[in-house]
Amino acid sequence: MPGVPPTRFAFLGPEGTFAEAALRSLPAFSGASEDAGQALPCVSDVLDAVRRGEADAGLVPLENSVEGSVAATLDELATGEPLVIVREIFLPVTLPLLVRAGTAVEDVRTFATHPHAYAQVRQQLASILPGVEVIATASTAAAAEGVAKGRYDAAVASPIAAARYRLTVVRDDVADHHGAVTRFVLVSQPAPPPPRTGHDKTSLAAFIDDDHTGALLEVLTEFAIRGISLTRIESRPTKERLGVYFFSLDCEGHLADERVGEALTALRRLCADLRFLGSYPRADGRTPKSVPDKASDASFSDAAAWMIRLREGRL
Amino acid sequence: MPGVPPTRFAFLGPEGTFAEAALRSLPAFSGASEDAGQALPCVSDVLDAVRRGEADAGLVPLENSVEGSVAATLDELATGEPLVIVREIFLPVTLPLLVRAGTAVEDVRTFATHPHAYAQVRQQLASILPGVEVIATASTAAAAEGVAKGRYDAAVASPIAAARYRLTVVRDDVADHHGAVTRFVLVSQPAPPPPRTGHDKTSLAAFIDDDHTGALLEVLTEFAIRGISLTRIESRPTKERLGVYFFSLDCEGHLADERVGEALTALRRLCADLRFLGSYPRADGRTPKSVPDKASDASFSDAAAWMIRLREGRL
């Protein structure tokens, strides 16, 4: 990502999904062609396109998505051919209720959307469209397309799908809980991370030989003693090796920060395996924890200089 | 659950999915009627049916499912009206390749399945059906139904769907990684947990006021010092309260174990909120960590008796 922005993107399709909306929110994308990039049917396809060099970067959902699968992304990044996250994108999730032009709410008999999206609008829908027939589709975009083609009367899909299929928005957002966001990550082939900004995040997969609490405590301790906050953690079984777990986690800070570098170096010793998944500017709009003085780069270099003197006998 | 088994079940539908297969694996189900219970379109619907008393128990996927949503289950159990898990069921996931009777593999032009299932068979499929057109459906059952109705040539779906739609199994399991399982949980209205078996699990949602590492360390420490192993942990943002996180976690042991009771009591003090989600026999086929002598019930009662004597001045 640093320097020349990638121009060929792969993303989790089909077109008109939230993934495309997230992609279009990228500055690097503003000057790009109309073509949003290559829409691919599953996370693995997107990542493989990047691995094979068919795309310069791939956009996949990581968390809380209404479309895709967190687990697929986590597992692929942790165990597939190495890739790195170079950017995160938070897309506010609005779930507009869409109909064909001319359809009145009273006339809606059938409603379609993806089951994940349905779970998020269930209460609102029961009050707006009581007794409607609910049809599950493979994606929200498929639901929108189905409305456009007259198969269903109404759908919940992304605003971008509304535009693409020229549907009418009867309610801007029928989500039961407003303020939901989906976190996407942009991944590329292994490369030095983008420069640190002072508000960065680092993603890791830490493999341990067993799922015992002590091992996780050890992992967390390496962060805590260096004043590094975790922003996400999840235990995941590995597919290939029975009894081996990994922790997928994000922490505050950048690979270039002394505290982060030292914590990762320690984890490298302690874990069965440790995979670095990228350092990138945080985009979640949250204020990072302030770094304690004792965990600043200056504090680390002072202590390192002291140790050099000590080993030379200069107390 | 203990005593009289529930007879009315709700499960994540449609019929013919892995959820129905999991339900049918229950002993309590063996004597039940042909009707597998009520198939409902989303996790919230299943749980609400139990909450309203329309079902005695509900079966929902919790982990690693190819059909449903982990997050939906975790979040609903953690923040919705209280329910408790009374049983866990691990269903081996085999992904048979299905066609209509008489279709040869060479003649397959279109293939349908749910995107999650597709992600798990991608490599095998590329070698068995190179160049096939892939169509995403809302569920694996929908894909099977589509094959039965002639909309697609082949599908990957559950064995139970194969039987239901009278499809031919051309490959028993086209999963790229064999041995995958989906974990379902059976939930009921709040009640004392089933008796402890010595091989139990306990599920919790621990809310903390902030996502700092220190708080998570505190939570884990309460388990570690009492010799309790965690088997799953996941951080989750809360929907309603900005900056409040919860940890969804499973640990070894039963609410009736002294070490578990004391750990939960401590967490109750430390956490902004702690929700008990059930103790139930573990069914994951893994050998639990042996409980150290110092964490046995006997050790706890000896120490408690000692403290009583001490406070009476009998050293």
Add this chain to the structure above:
Amino acid sequence: MPGVPPTRFAFLGPEGTFAEAALRSLPAFSGASEDAGQALPCVSDVLDAVRRGEADAGLVPLENSVEGSVAATLDELATGEPLVIVREIFLPVTLPLLVRAGTAVEDVRTFATHPHAYAQVRQQLASILPGVEVIATASTAAAAEGVAKGRYDAAVASPIAAARYRLTVVRDDVADHHGAVTRFVLVSQPAPPPPRTGHDKTSLAAFIDDDHTGALLEVLTEFAIRGISLTRIESRPTKERLGVYFFSLDCEGHLADERVGEALTALRRLCADLRFLGSYPRADGRTPKSVPDKASDASFSDAAAWMIRLREGRL
């Protein structure tokens, strides 16, 4: 101790030492006879007098003493027949320079004191009495007596010794560092501790099977997670059992505090042995750490009540 104060004391002699001064500072002592109690030659003698019932309480130095031995007290209390500390007394240590009436500083040729006291006045002495001959005595009282009898020209001893031997104070305090205090403890036979005051200390001896860092971390963790501060810790080898260590420690709080009771109960399980050495009002003049809300008695009882409800199935 609570209720009727002891009237027969044993203390570390000889008479005129700091131990007698500490004893005289006790309120219980104000109405007692002129006789300060029985002066005994070593810590073990004092403690044995209490054990045999020859004295109701014994006063021995525990820390930072200029006369006695911390180790002897620590070891005897940890491994001898059980006794409990019922009070602590901090005696400001002033080290007056004493001569016989009529002796001028210029005429002092020989100076006597106990080696520990000498170590504390060395720099001052070199400036006040340059080139003086230094003689070590078995106690500061013996030095004072020696001056009285004409064996030495000057001594450093306790103010009480000055009075007893009718010596002249030429300098009020020749300590190189002012503000030193000696901590004495008053011990009795096992009994319920004095009532809690809200500003209490508890003393313990925690035996572990090996001197590994992990064991000590475990011990400290039990305090830290309950918001209990340690005020002193010291590792000690045991005399009888090779490779068994004990930690002699003092913490804030009282046996009657829920957090202290629970911490001790936990240590009882974890340690090879745990000996309670008493809870008593702290007298060190330091402001105790404020107890966090989560560690208050109310917080503990709320959580315990919650657990009872939980086990009855009332979520």
Add this chain to the structure above:
Amino acid sequence: MPGVPPTRFAFLGPEGTFAEAALRSLPAFSGASEDAGQALPCVSDVLDAVRRGEADAGLVPLENSVEGSVAATLDELATGEPLVIVREIFLPVTLPLLVRAGTAVEDVRTFATHPHAYAQVRQQLASILPGVEVIATASTAAAAEGVAKGRYDAAVASPIAAARYRLTVVRDDVADHHGAVTRFVLVSQPAPPPPRTGHDKTSLAAFIDDDHTGALLEVLTEFAIRGISLTRIESRPTKERLGVYFFSLDCEGHLADERVGEALTALRRLCADLRFLGSYPRADGRTPKSVPDKASDASFSDAAAWMIRLREGRL
């Protein structure tokens, strides 16, 4: 110490004490003159002689001594002008019962020794010399000298004192607990430590701003996570700064060990002050904990090399 051994020693006198015996046990001493070095009256005198260059090395007791003061040594090394420990010496403590030639045990009426030594022989003495008059002396050597001069009938002192004062040994060892040892340390002016032997110890003074348990947990954690065992720990108030504590501690390993170097560097950041007091071959005859693979030098360098590659973008 490495290279040319020191030839001028200072030790805690007077002559004939256990300190002289410890000094004579040094290989470096075997070829030295008859003169054991300069006997000085207190720990500070010994250390100052080294600081001023009047002695090349000083021998002082650190632990469990029957003669000297642990606290004085700990405090002086922690807060005085910097010195380093270059060797530790463990001297088995035997406490022979000494009389003048020709004195029968039945004729002993008066007995003298230092109070610390008395505490260690009290029970034996009561059975061998029931009803004897006990006189405290300033050192065990003074007691031996007193017997030689006819002031007392019997004494307990070091075997070296027996030889020096030509006394008769009536009992080889009257210690109530056999196997006691005194630990002495040999200190020199600041210099690189002696080469590591694989069985080394490192001594430190770690200053923290407050005596809270959390701070001590932090300090211990830095050792524990790197597989370093502590062999001694003691909290000490500082003389000069109210409310500032230091922990005097010994750990396994050598400054040249990666794990020790990194732990000390971390403590340097975390502590208000950290003073290195020397790395030296351990002489306590105990088997050190085996260093876990993850804490070996090789493991540390592998991880450091990995971090360098990572920061260059080579995953």
